[in-house]
Amino acid sequence: MKERLLIVLTVLVIFSSIFGEGIASEGKGDSTIVSEIRFGLLSHDVGVFAQSFENGVDINFDIFFKSPDKSFFRKFSSPRPMMGTCIHSDGQTSQVYGGLAWDFRTTDNILLTFGLGGAVHSGELDSDDPGEQRLGSRVLFRLAMNVGYYFSERWNASFYWNHISNASLATPNYGLDSMGLQIGYVF
Numbered sequence: 001m002k003e004r005l006l007i008v009l010t011v012l013v014i015f016s017s018i019f020g021e022g023i024a025s026e027g028k029g030d031s032t033i034v035s036e037i038r039f040g041l042l043s044h045d046v047g048v049f050a051q052s053f054e055n056g057v058d059i060n061f062d063i064f065f066k067s068p069d070k071s072f073f074r075k076f077s078s079p080r081p082m083m084g085t086c087i088h089s090d091g092q093t094s095q096v097y098g099g100l101a102w103d104f105r106t107t108d109n110i111l112l113t114f115g116l117g118g119a120v121h122s123g124e125l126d127s128d129d130p131g132e133q134r135l136g137s138r139v140l141f142r143l144a145m146n147v148g149y150y151f152s153e154r155w156n157a158s159f160y161w162n163h164i165s166n167a168s169l170a171t172p173n174y175g176l177d178s179m180g181l182q183i184g185y186v187f
Helices: 002-025
Strands: 034-043 057-065 080-086 095-104 111-121 137-151 155-165 174-184
Touching: 034 080, 034 137, 034 155, 095 137, 111 155, 137 174
Parallel strands: none
Antiparallel strands: 034 057, 034 174, 057 080, 080 095, 095 111, 111 137, 137 155, 155 174
């Protein structure tokens, strides 16, 4: 438990230095590459598109970067590069991931985000125990979705779903779904 707490604190210190720079640069021009951060608590391995083997809570953190102002990215609706982590509270499968996120706002206050990318996890690849999560490959594909609400210009809250699996490129392919709530801050 102490090791997990140390990891979480280390990640928060690293990211707080990035965020501090972004906040400090506010009003002095637009020099930060970070566009948004989101923190969340997720129910772990809930079995939406996968079997459920592990219990517990994930501590979630995502960082979104500004979409590069390049014509290549604009051809694909200007996705934002992002990275994040889900750290399991009881030391079971945790993950670090990255990819692209597409944002859609149907009104001024409604938030829709779709993510696509890859993940690396700390869980079991294969096991003889039929009651244990098995993901088949250390590197997995990742899909994610947020549906939320902006309650001010900078703050939002959303329902978040995260799915990782190997897309049947390795066996077994049980996959892992996590879902819960996130709070976001836009720079």
